[in-house]
């Protein structure tokens with residue numbers, strides 16, 4: 001049996017694990033760790049509870065946020081909250097536009113298994129007309145040097161939906 005192949009990048013280790021089931025990770029000090037592929041599966045029944053309308057709206061290619069019912073507050077959350085983080089009152093659902101602007105962004109060079117194929121990838125905080133808070137989402141079809149604060153972006157939606165937060169992402173807005 002040949003010795004597992006050694007790598008100094010964990011991403012290469014993960015790719016090798018998918019290929020052969022074993023690999024050696026060599027850290028910066030030269031210490032070698034044997035790593036094996038050890039699939040682990042658990043069926044987790046997850047309820048979105050009061051967040052459900054957000055995910056159901058994504059499936060209809062719509063973005064919704066929540067608006068504080070406080071008559072003097074009316075804070076609008078682009079990341080929905082059942083209760084207002086400003087004044088504590090319950091919120092109600094409100095439509096958000098499918099277009100927004102980049103408030104800030106970052107490039108992720110590490111990611112969980114779900115994002116391995118698209119790493120490095122860009123994450124943006126998107127601001128919307130009429131909303132007081134931001135939505136964190138992936139940014140696609142844009143190279144990092146082309147990104148800027150205030151850049152118009154528009155939402156894209158997974159088809160068919162998987163009812164996950166990754167059902168929505170943003171791309172540069174068409175003029």
Ligand SMILES: [Zn+2]
Nearest residue numbers: 068073084087
């Ligand atoms: Zn409020």
